[in-house]
Amino acid sequence: MNSQVRAKIQAFGGFLTAMVIPNMGAFIAWGFITALFIPTGWIPNEQFAKLVGPMVSTLLPLLLAYAGGKLVYDVRGGIAGTVGTIGLIVGADIPMFLGAMIMGPLSAWVIKKFDKQIQHVIPTGFEMLVNNFSLGILGFVLCLLANAFIGPVVQSANGVLSAMIKGLMSTGILPILALVNEPAKVLFLNNVIDQGVYYPLGMQAALEAGKSIYFMLASNPGAGLGLLLAYSLFGTGTAKATAPGAIIIHFLGGIHEMYFPFVLMKPLTLLAMIGGSACGIMTFQFFDAGLVAGPSPGSIFAYLALTPKGNFIGVLSGVAVAAAVSFCITSIILKTSKKESDASLLDSMSQTDAMKAEGKAILQTALQTDSADLQTKYKFVVVACDAGMGSSAMGATKIRKRLEKAGISIRVENFAIESVPAEADVIVIHEKLLERAAQGLPDAKIITIKNYLEDPAVEELINTIIQQYKE
Structure with missing residues (x-):
């Protein structure tokens, strides 16, 4: 595309x-x-x-x-x-x-x-x-x-x-519909x-019915859980190390962006997501299950809270089946694919050319800690994502805590891309959202990242700000 x-x-x-x-x-x-x-x-x-x-x-x-x-x-x-x-x-x-x-x-x-x-x-x-x-x-x-x-x-x-x-x-x-959703x-x-x-x-x-399966067609956390479990057991390098933490944030916190980098790293695992999601939908249909409202975020806790009377078996079965199918397919893919001992999540993602539509459009992802950066102190850091809630909130919290630990108190907030204040000194976004951000914020200082859990560009930003305020 x-x-x-x-x-x-x-x-x-x-x-x-x-x-x-x-x-x-x-x-x-x-x-x-x-x-x-x-x-x-x-x-x-x-x-x-x-x-x-x-x-x-x-x-x-x-x-x-x-x-x-x-x-x-x-x-x-x-x-x-x-x-x-x-x-x-x-x-x-x-x-x-x-x-x-x-x-x-x-x-x-x-x-x-x-x-x-x-x-x-x-x-x-x-x-x-x-x-x-x-x-x-x-x-x-x-x-x-x-x-x-x-x-x-x-x-x-x-x-x-x-x-x-x-x-x-x-x-x-x-x-x-899983062929479209995933x-x-x-x-x-x-x-x-x-x-x-x-x-x-x-x-x-x-x-009309007091519930609907429509709320579960794209929000089922089961398939992502299965994929991350497979990486936890059969992955290598940084992918294996970060998958358990991603499970907590994805399945319990409902931030599905956590598993996106793992799919992008091995695009073939998209088959696992499609298979898991499709089998989950099939199971929901079999039990005539539904939710009473849209689960936002798509956490298992939100699923349980919005499950109507008599639907718990169907809802939990759909999540479990999606996880099991995704886990099995992902495990086979990981076991049969070529494994590189020194591969990391970030290295593998950088090699996934087929899934990088903006490859040539990506701006410099790390801040250059030159004299100009150190002379101009960042006072307002924004972490932006699509909705301005899940992954960006997590990223902003991480940066804020790291800076507070270093004794630095500046404004660090999260926003949706369309709502980023013009006075922001620097904006952190996922690389897949770069062109969209650049359209609305052509003159902004933008840092792109690949992984919301660990990313060298975020580490460089934090180190730069620490240097600025120690000068």
Whole structure:
């Protein structure tokens, strides 16, 4: 895949993630209410069960619309997105998650363009009047358009998409989606599928059945667990040494990026991930298992917390089968492949040319500790990733603790790529996200890394900052 195309798709996925992730707490709250209080729940309660419908049909889409609008045009965009989206909600007979993720940013974009056109002609003293009425009038128009025209189109598209996936389920070949899910993950494109397709469809299905398999199509931690277990037993060098730590972070912490470098190191292990994921989906289908909401992050703890009554055997079996199949295939690949005694995880990754679409575009990965670097002290370090939560949070914590141990207290924070503050002195990202970061931050000091657990570029950064503050 062309690196520019992939960067644009990643950016789109990142935008979807930035809409969904901040609202995952609300989605999970709805999931708990559903799991507990609907007639088939753990403790059925007719009064509390009345919350399920309004939350999924009105509250959650409006939260998505506000978040999407705010991404485009701050609070004013968020309000415009919410007003425009209510027109979709009132005119639809399904939860308008997909519609909200379209209408929210679209409404914000319209008001942003309008403000840009008139900001230089507003008479002094009339700013508040014009701003309030322009938002009100445009919101009114967008609401009517959404209700009359955009809503029916989104509903039709949603119906087609739902029919396609339900068709796969009815024919028993739903596991074929693993062929799409697993390659997308290691290319950091999984959010396009998860946040843009599976989760919205899952919420609709959960409203009717109290659970959905859609939430588990790409989030199953079992396949990654099996791969990392195989590396722990049969891997070599740094890969074998770091795999046990990656298991804890991946399986218990839910940060799936931990196993991506291990797949990139031996691309053939992608077959293990596809096989494990497909068998996991097949097992979920066999037991008619599902979750009540999207597990974010994809931790086994999140899986258990969102498993409805009567589904624990099916959910745990799907995770276990995925792990077992992935472990067996990965073990065979590791045992039969050529082993180099001096190979390390980083060395092997640097040799995986087939999986490096941006090979020639990668910038210098280590900081040069020259006099200019030492004269300008870094005061704000950012670790960025796709969603700005999992791997970047872990990386920021590591850097912060190392610096604090050295007696240095500076600002070290984690962000999604699209949300990195302009005042950041240096930005640390995974090399697969470089081109995407460079598009939005062309003048920023960027350090690329290959492994979130151990990377020489991060060590060089930490040493550079320590030198700076000891001068």
